[in-house]
Amino acid sequence: MRQFLLACSAVALHxxxxxxxxxxxxxxxxLARSPSRILARSRLVAVVSDAGLASAxxxxxxxVAKVEAKWQAYWEENxxxxxxxxxxxxxxxxxxxxxxxxxxxxxxxxxxxxxASDIMARYWRMCGYDVLHPMGWDSFGLPAEQHAVQTGTxxxxxxxxxxxxxxxxxxxxxxxxxxxxxLATTDEDYVKWTQWIFLKLFHAGLxxxxxxxxxxxxxxxxVLSNEEVIDGKSERGNxxxxxxxxxxxxxxITEYADKLAEGLEGLDWPDGTRSxxxxxxxxxxxxxxxxxxxxxxxxxxxxxxxxFTTRPDTxxxxxxxVVAPEHPLLSEFTTAEHKASVDAYxxxxxxxxxxxxxxxxxxxxxxxxxxxxxxxxxxEQVPVWVSDYVIGGYGTGAVMxxxxxxDRDFAFAKQFELAVKRVVAPAGEVEAxxxxxxxxxxxxxxxILVNSxxxxxxGGVEARRAxxxxxxxxxxxxxxxxxKLRDWVFSRQRYWGEPIPIYFPFEL
Numbered sequence: 001m002r003q004f005l006l007a008c009s010a011v012a013l014h015x016x017x018x019x020x021x022x023x024x025x026x027x028x029x030x031l032a033r034s035p036s037r038i039l040a041r042s043r044l045v046a047v048v049s050d051a052g053l054a055s056a057x058x059x060x061x062x063x064v065a066k067v068e069a070k071w072q073a074y075w076e077e078n079x080x081x082x083x084x085x086x087x088x089x090x091x092x093x094x095x096x097x098x099x100x101x102x103x104x105x106x107x108x109x110x111x112x113x114x115x116a117s118d119i120m121a122r123y124w125r126m127c128g129y130d131v132l133h134p135m136g137w138d139s140f141g142l143p144a145e146q147h148a149v150q151t152g153t154x155x156x157x158x159x160x161x162x163x164x165x166x167x168x169x170x171x172x173x174x175x176x177x178x179x180x181x182x183l184a185t186t187d188e189d190y191v192k193w194t195q196w197i198f199l200k201l202f203h204a205g206l207x208x209x210x211x212x213x214x215x216x217x218x219x220x221x222x223v224l225s226n227e228e229v230i231d232g233k234s235e236r237g238n239x240x241x242x243x244x245x246x247x248x249x250x251x252x253i254t255e256y257a258d259k260l261a262e263g264l265e266g267l268d269w270p271d272g273t274r275s276x277x278x279x280x281x282x283x284x285x286x287x288x289x290x291x292x293x294x295x296x297x298x299x300x301x302x303x304x305x306x307x308f309t310t311r312p313d314t315x316x317x318x319x320x321x322v323v324a325p326e327h328p329l330l331s332e333f334t335t336a337e338h339k340a341s342v343d344a345y346x347x348x349x350x351x352x353x354x355x356x357x358x359x360x361x362x363x364x365x366x367x368x369x370x371x372x373x374x375x376x377x378x379x380e381q382v383p384v385w386v387s388d389y390v391i392g393g394y395g396t397g398a399v400m401x402x403x404x405x406x407d408r409d410f411a412f413a414k415q416f417e418l419a420v421k422r423v424v425a426p427a428g429e430v431e432a433x434x435x436x437x438x439x440x441x442x443x444x445x446x447x448i449l450v451n452s453x454x455x456x457x458x459g460g461v462e463a464r465r466a467x468x469x470x471x472x473x474x475x476x477x478x479x480x481x482x483x484k485l486r487d488w489v490f491s492r493q494r495y496w497g498e499p500i501p502i503y504f505p506f507e508l
Contacts, residue, residue, distance in 0.1 A: 282484025317423035326392030335370030
């Protein structure tokens with residue numbers, strides 16, 4: 001295996017030499033641009049055979065430091081990979097994701113991805129294309145700012161030193177970048193254009209400010225992404241993080257949700273990637289349903305709780321409602337008797353990230369608010385609970401719980417001994433299918449409605465239409481399209497971050 005890998009290394013180096021020879025020759029003489037001519041003149045000495053890998057053995061004497069230094073010096077001196085635009089020639093743009101220049105330097109994931117794109121850049125050059133293959137630095141970020149706080153070193157100084165180290169490491173790997181095109185996102189000329197783009201979005205109504213639940217870290221003085229929060233604490237510094245509604249800049253990517261979903265059709269992408277994109281967009285058709293408070297609250301901003309569901313056919317199976325800890329009406333409808341326990345629960349939920357809260361394997365927690373709502377079709381009183389498995393930023397921040405037909409609702413109902421009412425049964429098993437509390441798990445598939453009054457016997461699609469129509473007739477619901485995709489919170493800026501070119505004057 002070692003001999004095989006050495007042989008592959010020899011082949012890779014030889015290919016790189018061919019590419020560099022061709023790249024220089026193509027600029028000097030048009031007759032030399034044919035890759036077949038270049039390869040025909042080259043002698044590929046590393047041949048792997050089952051007989052004994054004889055030629056591979058010669059590569060054991062390969063002096064990495066000497067050979068690499070020789071050719072890298074040659075490439076730099078002769079500007080082998082300089083981007084030159086020749087009229088009439090086809091062109092390719094091979095762009096890598098710019099790395100954040102951390103103090104730790106490159107990690108193994110960087111050259112893994114960059115090697116693949118570098119192979120393509122070299123290939124297209126050998127095919128006679130003019131190739132632009134640049135490298136740059138995504139150089140704003142919290143780590144440099146925290147380092148400044150701890151050491152007193154300006155982030156620009158730290159960032160410049162880290163960039164120099166990254167560049168040295170990348171050059172030592174022999175990638176075919178055109179270093180004349182190098183840039184950093186902290187360059188003034190670059191920041192000017194990020195601000196220009198933001199203003200274009202603002203004037204088009206696609207950038208706005210609104211109160212959004214975010215991961216606020218007082219220790220770092222900034223908002224963190226879900227990925228930066230681990231077990232309720234910041235990944236960097238291990239400071240406590242809590243969910244708070246704060247005024248934030250957001251970019252309205254939800255305006256393009258349908259266009260994004262439609263654009264996936266016909267794309268030459270792996271099925272798994274397209275499926276992941278569809279799930280990220282999360283377009284779902286269903287109904288918005290209103291549950292009036294059983295006891296009106298004097299002075300309350302709203303006297304009903306609205307939910308969104310893709311399964312209005314299960315409405316007759318609702319046995320409780322669940323609201324998110326961030327729900328804006330929670331404090332208004334929670335009864336005095338349950339206020340202390342609800343407040344304590346909300347405080348505890350602030351220390352969890354959305355990813356932690358949405359994990360399927362986590363046991364369900366919650367608190368009874370003491371409030372009740374009226375079922376929009378039957379008028380029955382339905383208890384209202386608060387639980388962190390409901391996310392405030394998705395949908396309405398409230399769900400109608402149908403434990404017989406939803407896994408999370410079933411787990412919650414079992415945890416707190418709430419009623420389970422079956423309203424859907426598999427076709428052909430209506431009589432034999434277990435009822436309510438006898439169920440060992442939720443039945444989430446389509447089927448035939450049971451225990452649903454006038455709707456009993458309807459199939460899934462027909463039942464959804466009929467129940468939605470009845471809700472519309474009563475003024476208690478409407479058809480609705482919802483998305484998992486949410487507007488992008490853009491306010492995670494700090495001193496060492498992209499400045500938003502808008503300010504709001506105020507007086508102290």
